Amino acid sequence: MITIAVDAMGGDHAPAAIVDGAVAAARHLDIQIALVGVPSQVEQALDAHADWRSLPVTVVDAPDVIEMADPPATVRRKRPALATTIPTRGRPAVLLDAANVECRPQHLLQFAIMGGVYARIALGAAKPRIGLLSIASTLPMKSIGAALSSRCASRVSSFPLVSSSPDFIRRVEREIAAATVPHQ
Numbered sequence: 001m002i003t004i005a006v007d008a009m010g011g012d013h014a015p016a017a018i019v020d021g022a023v024a025a026a027r028h029l030d031i032q033i034a035l036v037g038v039p040s041q042v043e044q045a046l047d048a049h050a051d052w053r054s055l056p057v058t059v060v061d062a063p064d065v066i067e068m069a070d071p072p073a074t075v076r077r078k079r080p081a082l083a084t085t086i087p088t089r090g091r092p093a094v095l096l097d098a099a100n101v102e103c104r105p106q107h108l109l110q111f112a113i114m115g116g117v118y119a120r121i122a123l124g125a126a127k128p129r130i131g132l133l134s135i136a137s138t139l140p141m142k143s144i145g146a147a148l149s150s151r152c153a154s155r156v157s158s159f160p161l162v163s164s165s166p167d168f169i170r171r172v173e174r175e176i177a178a179a180t181v182p183h184q
Contacts, residue, residue, distance in 0.1 A: 001030060001031060001032050001056065002030075002031050002032065003031070003032040003033075003034055004025075004031055004032070004033055004034070005034045005036055005060070006018060006022050006033060006034065006035055006036065007036055007037065008022070008035040008036055008037035008041075008042045008045070008059075009036075009037040009038060009041070009042075009062075009065045010066075014037075015035075015037055015038075015041050015042050015045045016045045016048070018035075018045075019035060019042060019045035019046055019048075019049075020045075020048075020049075022035055022057065023046070023049045023052055023055065023057065026052075026055040026056050026057050027051075027055060031056065032056040032057075032058070033055075033056065033057045033058070034058050034059075034060050035057065035058070035059050035060065036060040036062045037059075037060075037062055037065070038061075038062070038063055038065060039059050039061050042059050043059060046059070066079075080111075081096040081097060081098050081111040081114065081115075082096070082097045083095070083096045083097075083114070083115065083118065085123070091123060091125070092123060093119075094115045094118050094119045094122075094123065094128070095115075095133075096111045096112075096114065096115045098111060108132075112130045112132075115128070115130065116128045116130055
């Protein structure tokens with residue numbers, strides 16, 4: 001059964017409208033729904049559906065909510081990496097974008113771990129390769145990108161799950177361009 005994580009706190013009339021749609025999907029489709037949000041609010045919305053406890057629906061605690069009135073600086077700090085799969089000559093690859101030049105090396109390490117786990121689970125990669133792609137090649141971003149990339153490469157390569165693997169690529173630009181970043 002496929003599990004779909006749903007941001008129960010995002011969107012108009014959340015969480016009630018999102019929960020209503022998720023419960024309908026759980027009733028009619030062969031899927032597991034993980035409602036991500038503030039448990040007390042999500043469960044209150046779920047209680048409008050008498051049968052929800054018999055459905056493949058779970059609640060995942062995520063107390064941080066980005067409100068419409070939150071200033072952009074706050075939103076940038078709360079936003080996780082954006083991920084997508086990209087085609088390569090072999091198998092698809094996972095590309096995570098921190099979407100933020102204010103990330104610290106420990107955040108990029110967390111993104112690298114998430115990308116590796118996603119590649120293992122969703123793409124079936126037994127040993128995914130983890131690479132670091134510099135954020136910019138033009139001034140003034142070049143110096144910022146180089147400094148962050150260097151600090152991040154040191155942090156990521158010292159992490160036990162990565163440092164014990166020959167599959168960490170310090171600078172991935174050439175491998176991406178040549179499409180030589182396949183995973184095993």
